[in-house]
Amino acid sequence: SQQGEEDPQALSIQEGENATMNCSYKTSINNLQWYRQNSGRGLVHLILIRSNEREKHSGRLRVTLDTSKKSSSLLITASRAADTASYFCATPNFGNEKLTFGTGTRLTIIP
Amino acid sequence: NAGVTQTPKFRVLKTGQSMTLLCAQDMNHEYMYWYRQDPGMGLRLIHYSVGEGTTAKGEVPDGYNVSRLKKQNFLLGLESAAPSQTSVYFCASSYWGTSGRYEQYFGPGTRLTVT
Numbered sequence: 001s002q003q004g005e006e007d008p009q010a011l012s013i014q015e016g017e018n019a020t021m022n023c024s025y026k027t028s029i030n031n032l033q034w035y036r037q038n039s040g041r042g043l044v045h046l047i048l049i050r051s052n053e054r055e056k057h058s059g060r061l062r063v064t065l066d067t068s069k070k071s072s073s074l075l076i077t078a079s080r081a082a083d084t085a086s087y088f089c090a091t092p093n094f095g096n097e098k099l100t101f102g103t104g105t106r107l108t109i110i111p
Numbered sequence: 112n113a114g115v116t117q118t119p120k121f122r123v124l125k126t127g128q129s130m131t132l133l134c135a136q137d138m139n140h141e142y143m144y145w146y147r148q149d150p151g152m153g154l155r156l157i158h159y160s161v162g163e164g165t166t167a168k169g170e171v172p173d174g175y176n177v178s179r180l181k182k183q184n185f186l187l188g189l190e191s192a193a194p195s196q197t198s199v200y201f202c203a204s205s206y207w208g209t210s211g212r213y214e215q216y217f218g219p220g221t222r223l224t225v226t
Contacts, residue, residue, distance in 0.1 A: 031213055042115075042201055042217030043154070088153065096213055097142065097161055098169065103153040 004032075004089040004102030012108040019076045021105040023089030024069075032065055032072050033090045033099065043088065046074075076107075084109045112137050115218035117202050123224045124192045132187040132221050134202030142205045143185040144169075144215065145177060147198040154201065160185055192225045199223070 007022045025032070031050045035043040049056045049065045049072065056063045062075040076083055086106045090099040118133045134143065141162050146154040146169075156169030160179040174196060176188045185204075189196060200221045206212040 033214060040220075042219050043203075043215075044217070045214035048214060090215075092213060097167075098144065098156060098159055099215060100156070100170075101146075101154040103151065 004091055004100065006087070006089060006102045006105040008105060009103070010106045010108070012110060013079060014110050015079055015081055017079055019079050019083070019107055019109075021074050021087055021107070023072045023074070023102055025072075025089070025091050026070065027091075028067075029091045030096070031092060032063075033092075034061075034063060034072075034074050035088045035090060035101075037086045037088065037104070039085070046087075079107075079109045081109050081111050083107060114138065115202055115204055115216050117200075117218040117221050119221060120219065121222050123226065124189075125226055126193060128192050129188070129190050130192065130223075131189075132200055132202075132223075134185045134187070134204075134218060135183055136185075136202075136204040136216070137183065138204060138216065139182070140204035140216070141182075141207045143179065144203040144205075145175070145185065145187045146201045146203065147171065147196075148201060148220075149198050157187065157200075192223075194225045197223060197225045 004025045033048045034046045037043045047058045049063045060077045065072045086104040088101045088104045090101045115136045144159040145157040155171045158177040163182040166177045178186045202218040203215040205215045
């Protein structure tokens, strides 16, 4: 079963605009991770936010976590054509042995 | 460092044939994983290993077997391939769960078609 569900499933924006995608999950977690997947490639880890953090930044990425609502958001600012990819949230099981991935948001940046 | 590598990159099998996918990592990671990715389904965990000589079932283990004889290698076997196993297979690895380093590193994938 899917622990994380991303919203929207697909998003198209103009280059330079900001892109926001959301993730909801079901059980308590100690961290949440976001990954990017370019077409035909493996996933690449972007950022991890721990359960005691509310917001985290990395370059043009900003991640928020609301544990009371069991939700997270990923904001990409000043989007570029190279940001075109699918983005997945992932949550670990209690022992941090394995991750469960959502179904992803497909982001298209229009030049 | 090569990171995580997968062999082969592409394969076409006939129903009933068997094959083994090889995953290798050079980061001295304890944990290794096999996922499959189907359109609209995200990634689903097939099997994983928390150390050399150990394996455990994931979400969709049926029809697959795995072995972790060496720390750096994780093999995924299909004993009798079925069309439902047509998918893209990804291997990943990570540090110990208690290390505080939880991110997974992925290989480039193997595209398998079963006819």
